[in-house]
Amino acid sequence: MKSRMAILSTSLFAMAVIIMAVSVTLLSSNPLVRLKIDATKSRAYSLSLQTRQLLSDLKGQWTVAVVLVEEEADPATVRQVDEVLERFAQAGPDLRVKRIDPTRPASLRDYEALIIELQNLYREEIDLYDEAISRGIQAFRNLMQFATVIAAPMREEARASSPSLQSELVPRIGALSLLAAQGELVIDEVEKGLEVDEGRPLPDYAAAITILIQALSQWAEEIDDLARLLGDEGASLLSLSQQCLQEAAKLAISADRLKRLPEMELARISRHLQSGEAAIVMGPSSAAVVPAGQLFAGALSGDVDRVTFDRRFRGEQLLSSAIRSLVEGIDPTVVFVHAEDRSMLQSSPQNVDVSGAAAMLEAARVQVMEWAVMSDQRPVLKSGSPVVWIILSPSRRTGLKPGEAEIKLLRTTADLLSEGEPICVSLYPSLLHRYGQRDPWAELVGRLGVDVKTGEVIAESRRGPDGEDQVQLIQILTEFTTAHPIAAALHGQSLALPLPLPVGRNEQGMAEEVIFMAKVQPSSNKWLADDWSPQDQASLRQDAGSSLTKRTPLIAAVERPSPVGTGMQRVLVVGSGGWMLNYVADMVMSAGGDRYALLYPGNHELLLSGAAWLAGLDDRIAQGPLSQEVARLGSIPESTRTIWMWLLLLGMPGLIAMAGIGVWLVRQS
Known part of the structure; x- marks a missing residue:
């Protein structure tokens, strides 16, 4: 019981x-x-001293507007935005701040006011484009009228002409007749690009201009070709030939006028507003846009099965950089130098291009150009603007020895270095070391005091989803603790460096200061592979005792006295060749719904901050949010993790067993 x-x-x-x-x-x-206790004694966000000084010195009317869809944003991110904007308003007496949600009726008035302010700010630019588009539309309508008038006499001439000429004229007459009947469809597309709606708050002037240029240029070539065809047939068709030549000249002139229009800053702002999230900074005479991809740089963490996004708001750093660029009025130029027979600024089917990187640079008010050394002359650059040269070294060779194009690119790079120009050089691994030859790219940067081991690639063995070990020839880094502006901007963002090459110091080089960053942590499953091969990656095996035993940097920032004149020359050396190409830098992952985040935002950040550092614009480098935090723990070394693993596996059971034995002994006594 x-x-x-x-x-x-x-x-x-x-x-x-x-x-x-x-x-x-x-x-x-x-x-x-629930009661929240603030252990930091203050929940208030604190601006840096440099930002407070910048805002207090602003002259004239300034506006900072953050366009953010609140329903799709993390609540913590919204609070961060509000705190940063509140501190901006307190620090800048002449600064207006707004947070606008275009999907909420309460914000529509502010959103419309923002659009009107932008249009008023760029009124001269808008009037110039409106007038140019009107002239282009009129030129196309004149072309339609010309096609209507000339089609009938050409049809009569075709009936009386020889069979060979008739076969040439009939399809052209048909095209002119179709143009006369359906040419308004082209004008409709132009006008459609100028329409505004909920998804497009500003007219797409760039699209309208592009349609007109393509239409006018294409028909100028077609009619010029027709004029030459008629002129070769004798005096009977000379009159028609002259009419076609005159019309072709008019079309070519109209298209050329449209091509010569200055780039429209408002069109760039409009493209980013269409995404739904962006920050607009408006000064007394100009404006700048900060894309959402920079404001909320998603850093990935986790494993294959579970990925989380770290979307810290980088508002203070990026907004202050945008304000400073408007105040100084200095827009740097980045020139991509390569030896390819195509444009690297245009998208390619294999994504082996820098179109995504170029778009991000342009959004940051950086002028982007390219120089194909085999086909183009050295670009003419405007004086007074800093210029940065990005060398795109070739990823493949047709043989062991460099080809003509690669040799030309090497000479161009050497000339730029000898002229004291700021340069970014990215290196690929080379097979020359296996045959006792030297890599010319490694020799080139060796003169700067940097030793890049292009014969070895850092390989890493990781366990895949199927449980089998997989060898990876890529390093993904998120910690950049080196005391350098570029490292501060990268800290906390995922940077992917494919085919990573060890970078070290070469004491024989001429460099005053070499700072290393992007350091790979030592590990027993990482090693330097000299038998690497991207085509046969699965056959790579780690030799006994070949583990990576020390931190190995992959990036070097070099400063040395300029070879010409006074001042210092800056060079950025990256031990990875394809890190800025689209197939790596523009990889995205779904962030829920229709939203996507960059898988490796650090790649774009390396290009942006690297270009700013090379241009000498250190104050425009936006520090990453993690770099401004204090007392933050770094990564735990593998040896420490091993010790704790054995302590947990053996120590805890052993402690319980000892306690049990102690209790038993006490009872026995």
Whole structure:
């Protein structure tokens, strides 16, 4: 009887404990009874001294507007935005701040006011484009009228002409007749690009101009070709030939006028507003846009099965950089130098191009150009603007020795270095070391005091989803603790460096200062592979005792006295060749719904901050959010993790066993 009562009492007590625990949990989840304690003594966001000084010195009317869809944003991110904007308003007496949600009716008035302010700010630019588009539309309508008039006499001439000429004229007459009947469809597309709606708050002037240029240029070539065809047939068709030549000249002139229009800053702002998230900075005479991809740089963490996004708001750093660029009025130029027979600024089917990187640079008010050394002359650059040269070294060779194009690119790079120009050089691994030859690219940067081991690639063995070991020839880094502006901007963002090459110091080089960053942590499953091969990556095997035993940098920032004149020359050397190409830098992952985040935002950040550092614009480098945090733990070394693993596996059970033995001994005594 007593045992039953004891069991019943124990059961009732356990049920009471469970009910009490559930009740406490439910009550504590109610926001009304929860108490938040701020352990930092102040929840207020603090601006840096440089930002406060910049905002206090602003002259004239300034506006900072953050366009953010609140329903799709993380609540913590919204709070960060509000805190940063509040501090901006307090620090800048002449600064207006707004947070606008274009999907909420309460914000529509502010959103419309923002659009009107932008249009007023760029009124001269808008009037110039409106007038040019009107002239282009009129030129196309004149072309339609010309096609209507000339089609009939050409049809008569075709009937009386030889069979060979008739076969040439008939399809051209058909095209002119179709143009006369359906040419308005082209004008409709132009006018459609100028329409505004909920998804496009500003007219797409760039699209309208592009349609007109393509239409006018194409028909100028077609009619010029027709004029030459008619002129070769004798005096009977000379009159028609002259008419076609005159019309072709008019079309070519109209298209050329459209091509010569200055780039429209408002069109760039409009493209980013269409995405739904962006920050607009408006000064007394110009404006700048900060894309959402920079404002909320998503850093990935986790493994293959579970990925999380770290979307810290980088508002202070990026907004202050945009304000400073408007105040100084200095827009740097980045020139991509390569030896390809195509444009690297245009998208390619294999994504082996820099179109994505170029778009990000342009959004940051950087002028982008390219120089194909085999086909183009050195670009003419405007004076007074800093210029940065990005060398795109070739990824493949047709043989062991460099080809003519690669030799030309090497000479061009050497000339730029000897002229004291700021350069970014990215190196690919080379097979020349296997045959006792030197890599010319490694020799080139060796003169700067940097030793890049292009014969070895850092390989890493990781366990795949199927449980099998997989060898990866890529390093993904998120920690950049080196005291350097570029490292501060990268800290906390994922940077992917394919085919990573060890970078070290070459004491024989001429460099005053070499700072290394992007350091790979030592690990037993990482090693330097001299038998690498991207085509046969699965056959790579780690030799015994070949583990990476020390931190190995992949990027070097070099400063040395300029070879010409006074001042310092800056060079950025990256031990990875394809890090800025689209197939790596523009990889995205779904962030939920129709939203996507860059998989490796650090790649774009390396290009942006690297270009700013090379141009000498250190104050425009936006530090990453993690770099401004203090007392943050870094990554735990593998040896420490191993020690703790054995402590948990053996220490805890052993401690329990010792406690049990102690209790047994006490009872026995």
